[in-house]
Amino acid sequence: LEPQRSLMKQVVEVCARAQQTAFAHVTLSGHFVTEATKPEFGQYQNNAALSLFGRLKGTPSAPSSPRAVALALADAMRAAADELCAGLIDKLEVAGAGFINIWIARTWIEARVLDAAIVGMRPPAVVACRALVDFSSPNVAKEMHVGHLRSTIIGDTICRVLEFTGHETMRVNHVGDWGTQFGMLIAHMRREHPDFLSAPPPISDLQQFYKAAKVRFDEDASFKAEAHKNVVALQAGDPDCHKAWTLICEASREEFSKVYRRLGIELDEVGESFYNPFIPAVVSTLERYGQVVTEGGAKVIFPPQSKHAIPLIVVKSDGGFNYDSTDLAAVWYRLCELKAEWVIYVVDAGQGSHFDLVFDAAANAGWTAEGTRLQHVQFGLVCGEDGKRFRTRSGEVVRLVDLLDEAKARMLATFKERQAAAQSGGAVVSDLAAAGAASADGDEGEGGSFAFGAPHMADEEMERAAEALGYAAVKYMDLKSNRTSNYIFNYERMLATNGNTAVYLLYAHARLCSIIDKSGADMAALKAARTPIVLEHPAEQAVGLAVAQFAEKVEDVLRELQPHVLCEYLYDTCVKLNVFVRECRVINVPETPSRLMLCAAGIATMRKCFDLLGMAWLERI
Numbered sequence: 001l002e003p004q005r006s007l008m009k010q011v012v013e014v015c016a017r018a019q020q021t022a023f024a025h026v027t028l029s030g031h032f033v034t035e036a037t038k039p040e041f042g043q044y045q046n047n048a049a050l051s052l053f054g055r056l057k058g059t060p061s062a063p064s065s066p067r068a069v070a071l072a073l074a075d076a077m078r079a080a081a082d083e084l085c086a087g088l089i090d091k092l093e094v095a096g097a098g099f100i101n102i103w104i105a106r107t108w109i110e111a112r113v114l115d116a117a118i119v120g121m122r123p124p125a126v127v128a129c130r131a132l133v134d135f136s137s138p139n140v141a142k143e144m145h146v147g148h149l150r151s152t153i154i155g156d157t158i159c160r161v162l163e164f165t166g167h168e169t170m171r172v173n174h175v176g177d178w179g180t181q182f183g184m185l186i187a188h189m190r191r192e193h194p195d196f197l198s199a200p201p202p203i204s205d206l207q208q209f210y211k212a213a214k215v216r217f218d219e220d221a222s223f224k225a226e227a228h229k230n231v232v233a234l235q236a237g238d239p240d241c242h243k244a245w246t247l248i249c250e251a252s253r254e255e256f257s258k259v260y261r262r263l264g265i266e267l268d269e270v271g272e273s274f275y276n277p278f279i280p281a282v283v284s285t286l287e288r289y290g291q292v293v294t295e296g297g298a299k300v301i302f303p304p305q306s307k308h309a310i311p312l313i314v315v316k317s318d319g320g321f322n323y324d325s326t327d328l329a330a331v332w333y334r335l336c337e338l339k340a341e342w343v344i345y346v347v348d349a350g351q352g353s354h355f356d357l358v359f360d361a362a363a364n365a366g367w368t369a370e371g372t373r374l375q376h377v378q379f380g381l382v383c384g385e386d387g388k389r390f391r392t393r394s395g396e397v398v399r400l401v402d403l404l405d406e407a408k409a410r411m412l413a414t415f416k417e418r419q420a421a422a423q424s425g426g427a428v429v430s431d432l433a434a435a436g437a438a439s440a441d442g443d444e445g446e447g448g449s450f451a452f453g454a455p456h457m458a459d460e461e462m463e464r465a466a467e468a469l470g471y472a473a474v475k476y477m478d479l480k481s482n483r484t485s486n487y488i489f490n491y492e493r494m495l496a497t498n499g500n501t502a503v504y505l506l507y508a509h510a511r512l513c514s515i516i517d518k519s520g521a522d523m524a525a526l527k528a529a530r531t532p533i534v535l536e537h538p539a540e541q542a543v544g545l546a547v548a549q550f551a552e553k554v555e556d557v558l559r560e561l562q563p564h565v566l567c568e569y570l571y572d573t574c575v576k577l578n579v580f581v582r583e584c585r586v587i588n589v590p591e592t593p594s595r596l597m598l599c600a601a602g603i604a605t606m607r608k609c610f611d612l613l614g615m616a617w618l619e620r621i
């Protein structure tokens with residue numbers, strides 16, 4: 001779909017133009033437009049007058065008060081609006097000390113909502129570039145744990161938003177497939193499966209394999225020495241070691257791709273080993289730039305601008321390469337070979353100083369250009385109820401697959417319970433109240449007979465629904481809080497039917513679908529006829545504005561790379577839709593065609609958000 005200029009952007013343009021014409025001699029940095037805090041104040045607010053007044057004070061043409069500035073600015077805004085986007089602004093009002101309240105014309109919002117109902121959600125018009133997202137990036141032979149879950153889910157959403165907004169996006173899985181652990185693994189392979197070259201062993205449980213190797217490594221000094229010999233041999237290109245390495249990587253890859261398939265995530269594996277051949281040349285380039293110093297036999301970099309006391313270790317004292325060397329080669333490859341303009345690393349916050357150093361080194365080497373962005377998108381820990389790193393009862397890291405299984409199983413159990421309750425004549429409407437759908441006086445509204453947890457579902461459908469909801473719940477739980485903070489993992493909260501949860505959202509969406517369904521209307525015909533949407537009731541207006549603000553919310557997500565901004569918007573829109581269907585009758589009223597179209601716009605908005613968040617939605621649950 002053709003992109004569109006967001007509502008916020010258009011308002012900002014009007015304000016900026018007005019400022020230029022009315023106060024040409026003052027330049028303010030940034031803009032001063034915010035969303036209105038209450039519907040009585042319109043939809044947006046221009047707060048520039050106060051700053052302008054401050055800047056003009058003491059000059060010969062100084063205005064008498066911020067209010068006087070605001071009045072002049074408002075006049076200029078009217079003229080600018082006529083010129084730039086006639087029909088956008090309905091009313092401007094100077095309030096308080098000098099705020100300008102802005103009302104967007106209802107007809108303008110109606111037109112935008114109609115477009116959403118008919119064609120779907122358009123992306124905001126942004127300057128797109130060549131982006132590369134390094135995410136997920138688990139380590140071979142080690143379990144993918146909840147930390148990798150965060151990287152995988154946040155990274156996927158960032159990619160989806162980039163793709164939606166027209167960025168050329170490379171999804172890169174920087175798998176840890178190189179390094180000293182392979183010495184140990186290969187040595188273990190040689191002992192356990194001496195004939196691995198002729199008869200490749202089926203390594204079904206790589207974690208077990210890893211653990212056993214580790215035990216040996218820690219206990220047996222001769223094994224340790226063997227392990228070391230094998231790393232050196234692997235790095236020198238020994239064919240037998242290489243074969244063992246390949247077998248281990250393949251087994252690991254199979255495990256990882258199962259998880260990706262379950263989560264519906266696509267990404268290209270470009271593991272650490274890929275960059276290995278480039279490291280020597282990259283190191284000598286850095287040496288030529290005089291960045292590299294020798295310390296305790298190792299070659300290290302202290303970027304002059306760095307705030308960290310530790311250096312990057314480019315070459316270890318034994319001459320080997322490591323994680324740092326690999327990331328230097330990778331950043332070089334991405335910037336200079338792939339010509340990426342925006343490189344995003346979705347990695348836990350603990351690696352912050354590592355990336356600061358890598359980015360500084362890349363800039364000092366001249367690999368970045370004007371406008372190149374290197375960004376560490378960091379995230380906090382997943383914690384247990386005790387506030388400490390989430391672990392299983394026996395103290396092990398929580399396996400990602402177990403988490404997905406558990407979410408699905410719990411969802412399925414809930415469905416079964418409801419089905420049994422419904423069959424024995426019990427009510428299932430309590431879920432409606434939970435989903436915010438029932439009105440306070442006990443009237444269930446039009447979705448009332450809509451039975452969640454589906455007594456009508458056959459086993460197979462129930463299974464699929466449980467999976468969709470369970471996985472979506474895991475993803476949403478992770479995405480909805482500010483990624484930089486830690487969050488506490490809790491199944492009950494995650495799968496709750498009320499509050500800001502995936503289950504609540506997906507139920508509300510299914511309920512809207514059921515209202516349309518029940519109306520019996522031919523939606524395709526209503527859309528083809530461009531049936532007008534009339535936003536009369538305040539609840540309709542609230543939904544309309546929310547739909548019209550979709551593009552600017554996507555802009556916000558893109559600017560901050562913060563998925564929770566989209567979650568907040570989705571939840572907010574969903575609550576407004578629930579209020580709307582509770583307060584406004586949709587079926588069998590004169591407003592039916594308009595209201596059905598508004599439901600369609602709401603559904604389109606929710607679905608696009610679900611898509612961007614990687615959540616599968618269902619038309620009935």
Ligand code: ARG
Nearest residue numbers: 134137138139174176327347
């Ligand atoms: N494999 C690493 C880990 O599990 C993450 C790699 C992140 N990407 C990177 N380019 N360093 O911690």
